[in-house]
Structure formats: structure tokens, C-alpha cells
Amino acid sequence: MIIGVPKEIKNNEYRVSLLPVGVEMLKKAGHKVIVETKAGIGSGFSDQEYRESGAEIVSSAKAVYSRAQMIIKIKEPEPREFSYLREGQIVFTFFHFVASRKLTEAMLKRKIIAFAYETLQDEKGDLPCLTPMSEVAGRMAVHEGAKYLEEPMKGRGILLAGVPGVAPAEVVILGAGVVGANACKMAAGLGANVTILDTNLNRLRFLDEIMPPNVHTLMSNAHTIRDSVMKADLVIGCVLLRGAKAPQLVDRKLVKKMKPGAVIVDVAIDQGGCIATSRPTTHENPTYVVDEVVHYCVTNMPGAVARTSTYALTNATLPYILVLAKDGFPKCLKTSNALKRALNMVKGQVVIKEVAETFNLPLAQIA
Numbered sequence: 001m002i003i004g005v006p007k008e009i010k011n012n013e014y015r016v017s018l019l020p021v022g023v024e025m026l027k028k029a030g031h032k033v034i035v036e037t038k039a040g041i042g043s044g045f046s047d048q049e050y051r052e053s054g055a056e057i058v059s060s061a062k063a064v065y066s067r068a069q070m071i072i073k074i075k076e077p078e079p080r081e082f083s084y085l086r087e088g089q090i091v092f093t094f095f096h097f098v099a100s101r102k103l104t105e106a107m108l109k110r111k112i113i114a115f116a117y118e119t120l121q122d123e124k125g126d127l128p129c130l131t132p133m134s135e136v137a138g139r140m141a142v143h144e145g146a147k148y149l150e151e152p153m154k155g156r157g158i159l160l161a162g163v164p165g166v167a168p169a170e171v172v173i174l175g176a177g178v179v180g181a182n183a184c185k186m187a188a189g190l191g192a193n194v195t196i197l198d199t200n201l202n203r204l205r206f207l208d209e210i211m212p213p214n215v216h217t218l219m220s221n222a223h224t225i226r227d228s229v230m231k232a233d234l235v236i237g238c239v240l241l242r243g244a245k246a247p248q249l250v251d252r253k254l255v256k257k258m259k260p261g262a263v264i265v266d267v268a269i270d271q272g273g274c275i276a277t278s279r280p281t282t283h284e285n286p287t288y289v290v291d292e293v294v295h296y297c298v299t300n301m302p303g304a305v306a307r308t309s310t311y312a313l314t315n316a317t318l319p320y321i322l323v324l325a326k327d328g329f330p331k332c333l334k335t336s337n338a339l340k341r342a343l344n345m346v347k348g349q350v351v352i353k354e355v356a357e358t359f360n361l362p363l364a365q366i367a
Contacts, residue, residue: 001325002032004068006061007039010075012283014042014306015313017072017093020053022318027054031325036064043310065089069328072321074313075300076103087111088347090329092321094118094133096270097344098245098358099280099299104350108361111348113329117317118270119243119352120342127242128338129320131178132312136302138182138238141265142190144301145171145234148263148287148294155294156261158233161191168192172228174220174249174274175238176203179267183236188215195228225249230257237266237274243344243354246271252291260292269297333366340366 005018016039023033035055037047047057065084073093095116097104107114117129151157162168171187173180176198187194197220198204204217218224229235239246246268255277266278277290281297283304288295302309323336333340343351349364350356356363
């Protein structure tokens with residue numbers, strides 16, 4: 001199979017979807033790899049390293065898309081890439097379809113075969129391609145939240161940890177999954193007073209056992225969310241429903257009742273966001289203010305720490321890339337249940353329930 005690696009063009013996205021060692025492994029398995037020039041530069045990999053591993057370097061994204069049978073990316077295709085996609089071409093990347101009708105309709109029109117990292121699920125129910133980026137985003141959320149609590153950033157002027165004689169910040173984390181647990185670990189380690197909410201009581205018991213005394217667990221419901229958010233200096237939204245739009249946990253009225261200068265970091269923005277006032281932002285313009293509350297809603301947070309993120313993600317994705325390249329479509333659906341769950345679209349048809357329900361589209365069945 002011919003595998004293509006284009007350079008990422010989303011705002012301030014520095015990750016790359018394949019390491020030179022991945023090229024080497026694909027070459028040994030009998031495949032051809034085409035890499036767009038400078039695709040790896042943001043993650044610290046030169047064209048020469050890819051050449052030495054066996055890749056062919058080409059000068060443009062168009063050259064990659066026109067020849068590759070399978071495209072592997074980090075983020076969803078941008079509008080200027082739509083026309084490059086061909087019917088029946090396999091694309092393996094983060095799609096987050098439920099957050100964008102425009103993207104969903106464009107990919108259906110191009111009739112690609114869309115495998116999404118975020119819905120790939122193993123037999124244990126884990127999301128192995130999403131997990132490493134969730135770990136990065138959860139840890140970054142606290143760094144960003146702490147920064148935007150500073151007065152020059154329009155925040156409350158609060159140090160997350162406080163100092164002797166001055167109370168630390170109140171951090172509220174909505175969701176105790178991978179993102180939430182990592183955010184909790186970081187915020188607690190910095191000395192904040194942390195409250196983490198979830199509907200899974202067993203998960204809360206686990207976190208209660210392993211987290212330090214400055215972490216408090218709460219069963220999530222309308223009352224506990226309201227009370228916690230109103231006292232928060234920093235709210236981190238971390239809820240996830242696999243393949244589905246994130247539930248809205250904080251409405252506009254509640255945002256208005258938050259402390260002036262409080263900060264919201266909505267990590268769920270990739271799936272539509274869990275705060276009513278959230279809208280996608282970029283690393284170039286990461287924040288905006290609604291009702292005196294600072295909102296940070298960057299849709300590709302891990303892209304800012306590309307070297308860490310690229311290694312973390314490609315460690316998880318490479319085994320599935322090798323299976324896809326070896327078996328192709330549709331054979332890979334019989335050899336890998338995880339890839340079957342990653343499949344979102346097939347040649348103009350939606351094959352995942354959550355996307356079909358979000359946009360009221362017909363759901364096609366796959367064998």
C-alpha cells in the first residue's frame with residue numbers, strides 16, 4: 001500500500017502523524033511511504049531522517065494526496081485539503097465529526113473511507129489512540145488555566161497554589177476520565193484546592209484513594225455542578241461520550257454567576273464543548289471573555305507541545321496503521337475489532353451511530 005503523510009496545516013499544529021521509525025517499519029512490511037517536505041519539522045524530524053528511513057519526500061500536499069491510497073494525519077482535513085481527497089481513499093486521523101456539520105458533509109461528499117482515532121476502541125473499552133492526547137490535554141489544561149488566571153490575561157489575579165497565609169485557587173474539574181484525572185493530578189500537585197465531579201461512583205472512589213488530601217470528589221448532578229462552578233476560580237471541562245457530542249453541563253446563566261475573572265478551559269471543545277458559552281479557538285487567539293469569564297477553547301491543545309505529543313500519539317497509532325496497510329479495507333474490519341469501531345464513514349455513508357444521530361443522517365450498516 002502507498003501511505004501518505006501530509007504536513008499539518010491547522011493553526012499552530014506542529015505534530016506529525018508518523019515518525020521515521022514508523023516509515024522504516026512500513027517499508028520492511030513492503031509498503032511505500034510518501035512524506036510532504038517539512039512535515040516533521042515541528043516535531044524535530046528533518047526530511048533527511050525520513051529519507052534515511054525509506055520515505056519519498058515530495059514538495060506539496062497535493063502530491064501526497066494524489067498518489068497515496070491511505071492518508072494518515074493528526075487533525076481533521078482543513079477546507080483547502082478537501083478537494084485533494086479521492087473516493088475510496090482511506091483517511092486515518094482525528095475527525096471529531098460531531099463538532100462540525102460542515103466537515104461531516106464535506107467528507108461524505110468526497111466519499112472517503114474515514115477511520116477516526118477518537119472512536120477506535122479496544123476490547124477492554126479503552127480508547128488507545130485518544131488516551132495519550134487526553135493525557136497531554138489534561139495536564140496542559142492546568143498550565144493554561146493557571147496562566148490565564150493572571151491579571152494581565154484578564155483573569156482574577158490568583159496564584160493557583162496560593163502562598164502561606166493566602167488560600168490557593170479553587171479548581172473544579174467536570175469529568176473524571178483520562179483528561180480529568182490528569183488535570184486533577186497536575187492541579188493537586190501545584191497545591192490548588194481541587195474538586196472533581198463525575199457520574200461514575202467507582203471512578204470517584206478510585207480517585208479518592210489515590211489523590212492527595214487537597215482533592216475532593218463529588219457525584220455529578222445539576223446541584224453539585226452549580227455549587228462547584230459558582231465557587232470556582234478555574235473550571236476544566238473534561239467530559240467525553242465516545243463519538244458523540246459532549247453534553248452541555250454548564251449553561252449561560254451559570255457562567256454569568258461565576259466569579260469575575262474566573263477561567264474556563266473546555267477540553268471537550270473537540271466534541272462540541274460542555275460549556276454553553278464555549279466556541280473553538282486557536283493557539284494564535286486562544287481566549288475570549290464572556291460575562292467577565294475567560295474562556296480557553298483551543299481545539300488542538302497538544303499541538304503546542306508537538307515533540308511530546310507526536311511520540312505519545314504515534315506510539316499508539318502505529319500498530320493500527322500497520323494493520324490497515326497490511327489488510328486494507330474492508331479486510332481490516334475482520335482482523336481488528338478496534339479498527340471496525342474506528343470506522344466512521346464509507347464512500348458517502350455514515351456508519352457510526354453517534355454522528356448519524358447528531359446530524360439526523362441515515363446510518364448505514366457494515367458487515
